[in-house]
Amino acid sequence: MRREPSKMSDTVPSALVFEGRVYTRVELDELAAGLADELAGRGVLVGQRVALMSSNRPEFVVAVLAVWRLGACVALISPAWKRDEVAHALAVTGAVHALGDCAVLGELLPMRYLGDPITPAKHTAVQSDPTSEAVLVFSSGTTGMPKAVRHTHDSVAVAVRQWTEVLGLSGTDRIQVATPPSHILGLLNILTALRAGAWMRLHRRFDLNTMLSCIQDDRITIEMAVAPIAIALASHPELERYDLSSLRYIMWGATPVTASVAETVTARSGVRWLPAYGASELPVIACNPLDGARLDSVGKAAPGVRIRVVDLETGKPVGAGETGEIQCRSRSLMAGYLPTEATAEAFDGAWYRTGDVGHVDAEGWVRITDRAKEMIKVRGFQVAPAEIEAILHGHPKVIDCAVFGTPDPRDGEAVVAAVAVLDGVSADELITLVGERLASYKRPRRIVFVPEIPRLPSGKVLRRVLEERHGRPTDQ
Template sequence: MTDPIAAPFLSHGTELPPVPGGSVDGLLTRAAERFGDRPAVIVPGAGQVTFAELDRQADAYARGLAGLLGSDGAPVLLSMALVPEFPALYYGIIRSGNVVNPANHMYSAEMLEHALSLSRARAAVVTPEVYQRLAPLRERLPDLEHVLLIGPAQDGVPSVLDLLADAPAGPAPVPSQGEATACVLFTSGSTRKPKPVQLSHRNLLTGAVQLSTAHEQDAGSVVLNGLPLYHPMHMNASTHVGATHVLSGGDVVDSVGHANEYRATHFYTLPFRLIQLSGHPRLGELELATVRMVASGGFPLRPTVLRALDRQFGVPMLQGYGMCETSSLAASDLLSAPRPGSVGRPLPGSRLRIVDLESRLPVAPHAIGEIQVQGPNVMKGYLVPQPEEAVDAEGWLSTGDVGYLDEEGSLFFLDRVRDVFTTGGVLVAPGQIECFLAEEPEVAECAAVDAPEGGGLVPVAFVVIRPAHRPDGPQALAALLEGVRERVNAQLEPHQRLHRVEALDELPRLANTKVDRTALRKRVR
């Protein structure tokens, strides 16, 4: 094994192209000047809006919000689904001189209260569905002065459209820029409650340039986006280059149809939707006529999924790695040379390294440790102080994720630091076990976790059996699971071998679609 200390290794991204100055909403201003009549956002079945129209709407929202809140950086929570109004409100809030706080529209009442309390939001722009969860909380949120609905006013709650009607005449406010905070994103909460991440104008502008460069987007691109808009990195990248953005986040087969209908060049969706697509009964009749790349992030896709989609569509299947703290992606596969199993190389202008979990020293290729990211896309910091600093004096962000780099600088993501454990003094990364488990033909989905046994911790797994392989009766199921366990263990190192495999109808998931390993640990305990 390579000595993890003797040969520290850095993976460098390519050179970063020039990043525009000013404020984030300037992306929209420049796009409207260059591509005014071109569709900026299309929502199938709900219409479209041009860059010029979007810019005018953002301007009116900015004037209305400045009249309501002033222009001194007031936090404004924005919670909505894939709808055309989102970009105008996102850029309008920033243009008003205030700070946009995009939030998951699927948040429970508890999570909404957590986000609003931490950010001390003075206003919230939400759908009627989100307001039903928010209304009972208002008396516990003293900072929340205004709630505005997406759509018509209801029960005395004004509509955000009133901002357009009541916007004062004259130019929009001049927002802050540079290192000032433009946006606060909330982390996924996969290990604890979401943390509020401060991103500056420079962070977001850098992320837009990095992503559009890495994925070779330009003014002729049509980007189909099936990802949640509460992390709007793809919207910023498309606006930067003047690409058309098609929002299609429902059934993945419908999204394939929308990609063909609008001649999409880039197709972004969630990993679990690609898993669904790879096993869909209609897969054999589908095509992506104009798409040049399909990409996902959040968790790595197993090789069988990638091979099935590659055989059917014949386009690169890219995986990426990023987090709120990196503004956009931190790494992405190359369009020209995707690496199966890898989540790619650092984005332009950024660097990656792996550090030992105990010594915190950089390690050599193939040595497992914590992933660190350095670059102009790394956040300003958390809005609320955390027990440990995430960014050190040299600008290295400790991600809380475990992985390794190969000799070429490609990153392989394995797990969260909180999910790895030791057995007999040897590190076990459940993600490595899942790579083998997911290759079993009976297994549709899987997750491995640690379970207490004999005074220590051992690996156990939960699987969802494909419908075609589900046996009749508990004895047949037990035999199937034991067969899976034996075949997988034959490929694993002794410390990785599964002590048992259990079947579930479905894996528990968080609001961001990641597997809820905390719930699985509770189950085995």
């Protein structure tokens, strides 16, 4: 079905379009004011943390704006999470109020259901301290359960300005958002579009044909993609049928660029790519220049971001072109983690340790070559091996286990679990066990049964040995 939301925007600029509904910025603000009045009546106070677990919907945007109008902080919880994960998030953040449309959150905390009507109002927003908490997003750590990344109003505002600048986004642009808004990229895209006054379509869920149809019908100018979307575009049998000429570029983020895939899409559609690099802790680290983007680099440091590379052994800065851990500084950097004890190891003095290995050449081009940390990155989401291992260790017939990632052309990485077990346990049983407790993207793609898990005398798992032995599907 052809969509023509731009008719209204000829007279009243639209801020957000969702299915058949068009919202102006004034309408969003009045809905946010009305919800803020409700939340104030429920006892939400300045500085408190409010849990938000919501699917992609306009009320998500309204909820974030409403919480900020009260000077409170919004804690974003993935709608894909199961009960144990949500309970952990609430315990870590200390949230005492909840908004959303996911039953699991309502079972754990009194929740204002976002599907209920919101009465527009005029509400005077609290003038927030720039250094106060604005949003908590979750990023898993190597110690197991996810930790919350603390961003202040200032760090969010700086990140939005940086993203606006590197994308060259303006009020004449049109974008669409299908990525989860609880993820830093989804949130950043929404906030940046609102700040720039760009036209934005929000999708309930991702569907490739719908995405292509909207590019054509809505005349989208900037598209966002991660590896699975790029691969789907490259392999789409009817890609040429869609008119994608309105696109200035497609931004590739969250996972490394696969040059052959990107080149195939460009050859078939004529659309170029803009690789970029960021993290939950520092949303905008680097981006390719709008004029002269290349596929072999994530680009150059974003405005206001300083990047250095340090030796993996000594921790001392290295010269141009030398490989080491990439570290960054910026006003858009997180204030720290919750729990707070996780913060120290993420920093080297004032420098944020990305855990990524790579180098920066003399002209400032950044290249990522490996990861120093053990995190597995699936479709842009970080997965902690220890979190999955804790579930597997809970099975009475599992003797030992270790989880690692292997390269995957579709998802960036795939989760593989090496397991030593007693007789009578199937791979499907273990995969189902994890799937019942954790989000679907954390479920192992494969189970490899091994006689024992290789470890150092200290007990540290030799994951690279497992990767070398069992990293390919043919080794299963």
